[in-house]
Amino acid sequence: MTVDGTEVLIEARGLRKVYGKSGSGFTAVDGIDFDVRRGESFGLLGANGAGKSSTMRMIACVSPSSGGSLRILGRDAGSDGSRIRARLGVVPQDDTVDTELTVRENLLIYGRYFGLPRAEIRERSDRLLEFARLTEKADESVGALSGGMRRRLTIARSLINEPEIVLLDEPTTGLDPQARHLLWERLFQLKRDGVTLLLTTHYMDEAEQLCDRLVVMDAGRIVAEGTPAGLIRHYVTREVLELRFDPAERQTLTEKARGLVDRVEELADRLLLYTDDGEETLAAVHGRGIRPLTALVRRSSLEDVFLTLTGRSLID
The missing domain is CATH 3.40.50.300 (P-loop containing nucleotide triphosphate hydrolases)
Known part of the structure; x- marks a missing residue:
């Protein structure tokens, strides 16, 4: 064959x-x-x-x-x-x-x-x-x-x-x-x-x-x-914007960030915004008065695909 x-x-x-x-x-x-x-x-x-x-x-x-x-x-x-x-x-x-x-x-x-x-x-x-x-x-x-x-x-x-x-x-x-x-x-x-x-x-x-x-x-x-x-x-956007917040402020600032992109993923220590232009999305974040402790724009990876398809829960 x-x-x-x-x-x-x-x-x-x-x-x-x-x-x-x-x-x-x-x-x-x-x-x-x-x-x-x-x-x-x-x-x-x-x-x-x-x-x-x-x-x-x-x-x-x-x-x-x-x-x-x-x-x-x-x-x-x-x-x-x-x-x-x-x-x-x-x-x-x-x-x-x-x-x-x-x-x-x-x-x-x-x-x-x-x-x-x-x-x-x-x-x-x-x-x-x-x-x-x-x-x-x-x-x-x-x-x-x-x-x-x-x-x-x-x-x-x-x-x-x-x-x-x-x-x-x-x-x-x-x-x-x-x-x-x-x-x-x-x-x-x-x-x-x-x-x-x-x-x-x-x-x-x-x-x-x-x-x-x-x-x-x-x-x-x-x-x-x-x-x-x-x-x-196919499965994720070109870039991911990672925002880290003080735990005391994370929930409030997370709500402010919603709607900026189609997909937002909330983790214990950070927020992931899936976007085709990370710098543009970061500017929009600042425009809403959101001030994260750190912000990182990175390219999407196969790990993002894997976690999208299989989830983040630990399987024993």
Whole structure:
């Protein structure tokens, strides 16, 4: 199958995942449709419990679907799981590298799982160590590595079989900003090399940086799909004006601000005014005699889209 002349590597139609007895179980994924095309970076966004991980496990062919169809690399995920897995790279949310082995040994042993010749594993390991910027750490114990280094090793290990698709579950969770940006660089390089990426993330800035297209999931369903820029244009205004007030005055000044724009969102510590021209709206705020403690005009982001679609309530 192709879309706009590009081969589709993952095709889901009416995909479902139900845990427990049929009819009385919990529906984690509730009939979703999406395509992932060769060479793109595709994101699954959603709060905890939205169905992202269940979807990823079905694509990784480690959890059978409960309904619908799922084709990966032209094969049926239900009947050709082992053949599909041989062409996938999987980066789980938690690093599973062996801390008692050296960095290089982790790659060498993992390569044997795919039945690769020893000489080829060694050659690929050298290239992957360079890719992950771990050449100088090759003979050190994994236990001595920083969190960012372990994450890069986990990604390098997932590439030992030269996969066509790499699945990344929360790839930068827990990393400091420097480690995150270095990891982004490595993922950009993979994409330039033609590897198809499918990732979940809780970081909206990461999704904006890495994803060509994405879907937003909520309660097991897809509630939006598109490019990051397209979703921002469709669901929110071009800019957001953030106003912070003294708690004692916030309610009174909030009432004064209403009607300035079509959408006003009241939070515990600030007021958000969604507008196409933040500076013009700020001038109108001052014109009504409203004097916030601070005022910030910023461009709308994917986080604004996400919270618009899924709400701000915490889901356990």
